[in-house]
Amino acid sequence: MxxxxxxxxxxxxxxxxxxxxxxxxxxxxxxxxxxxxxxxxxxxxxxxxxxxxxxxxxxxxxxxxxxxxxxxxxxxxxxxxxxxxxxxxxxxxxxxxxxxxxxxxxxxxxxxxxxxxGGRQRRQAPVKGSDLVYELPLTLRDVAGGTSKTVTFQHQGRNENITVKIPPGMITGKKLRLAGKGEQSSYGGPPGDLYIQSRVSADPVFTAEEYDLHTTTTIRLSESLLGTQVQIPTVEGGELNLKIPPGTRHKTRMRLAGHGLPKMKGSKKGDLYVTVSVDIGNKLTSEQKKLVEKLAATGL
The missing domain is CATH 1.10.287.110 (DnaJ domain)
Structure with a gap:
């Protein structure tokens, strides 16, 4: 049916x-x-x-x-x-x-x-035991490159340790199935399965939305006006060069395609988005104030 x-x-x-x-x-x-x-x-x-x-x-x-x-x-x-x-x-x-x-x-x-x-009675199929879900905390770096984790869980009334290979791209909510590691059946059937479900921990540099990553870089006011080049960290531990064009405004978002998290069972990756924060400073020195006044006089 x-x-x-x-x-x-x-x-x-x-x-x-x-x-x-x-x-x-x-x-x-x-x-x-x-x-x-x-x-x-x-x-x-x-x-x-x-x-x-x-x-x-x-x-x-x-x-x-x-x-x-x-x-x-x-x-x-x-x-x-x-x-x-x-x-x-x-x-x-x-x-x-x-x-x-x-x-x-x-x-x-x-x-x-x-x-x-009605109908002919058939041989009853044994009822499978209940499945279990184990929530496993992962870092963004774990998700980016894959890792191995040892988990401890209750199985058949005792603690059991098992090493689980975590594939790249296992973002929050994704599951791995370990057959037969769930609860025993009360009706003589096979045991249920154990599902390892990921929960990605907060990261000090990046935030994640599905497979896309977001981060922020800060530049000076002069750099936003004249343009500059900055180094952006990657989740794998490397760096990327990002060119900031002249006239870039505060909170402009720029995309680095293909530098996000990998997708499970595929070769594609999400994107890395960089939000540009322009620091205008809290207090100008006397020299800076004079220079800004000269710029203002030019109509800038």
Whole structure:
């Protein structure tokens, strides 16, 4: 069955209570149940969809997984059999007087528990353990060149150390998956996965926006008028020459293309933006004041 927004399917908000979710399902299941809409293929499809949505949102653990990782990742871990396992759909349908008969079709190739949805019962697939997320602090230099980090986490009730190779471009929010390093399954299935999620620390020189870097350079008033050349540090530890043209104004932003952070799984880089700050000085010497007065007299 194609992926769907379960909250939208049931017509409830993401903050809906268990009672609100159950009430919404009752109403829609009554509307689309095959005994009320025999031969109506659209109604049958909608009954499957609302039943799947309820099976997930009525289960605390499944709902948490769905809310945390989104529809795509959720369906990579949960099969149709996993979704409908332990759902109380049959009990709800009996309240309608259907005698537990949910129609003569199956959900995604057969209901995992038979009974109220008909179809041949299939062997239940083991439920995977929960995934874990470890937030790893990185510097901008780590992100620029890649690095290796040793992380310590709880696995099978004990501390475990593992060295993780961090690829270049792992900006804040990017994840690495370590298969089988998550929580153990309560149902005899495989363990979940461990996700290493990056969090880039503040840097004294640069700020980052995705793969672009921003920094500031300060020049004198005379340099802004006459032009100059300045040295700009790079995140890798080097320097770049930046030509400041005559007449550059305060807070002018200049771009150094391709000198930002590398992008994961690609050869491209972001850009480095330099904001020019013009220092006009707080107090002029007597000589400087005379010179400025002469410039003013020329109309400058």
């Amino acid at each position: 194609s992926q769907q927004d379960y909250y939208q399917t049931l017509g409830v908000s993401k903050t809906a209570t268990d009672a609100e979710i159950k009430k919404a399902y009752r109403k829609l299941a009554m509307q689309y149940h095959p005994d009320h809409s025999k031969g109506n293929k659209h109604a049958e499809e909608m009954f499957k969809k609302v039943s799947e949505a309820y099976a997930v949102l009525s289960d605390k653990e499944k709902r948490q997984q769905y809310d945390t990782f989104g529809s795509t990742d959720f369906h990579q871990r949960y099969s149709q059999e996993d979704i409908f396992r332990n759902a109380d759909l049959g009990d709800i349908l009996k309240e309608f007087g259907f005698g537990g008969q949910g129609g003569r079709f199956s959900f995604g190739g057969g209901s995992p528990f038979g009974g109220p949805f």
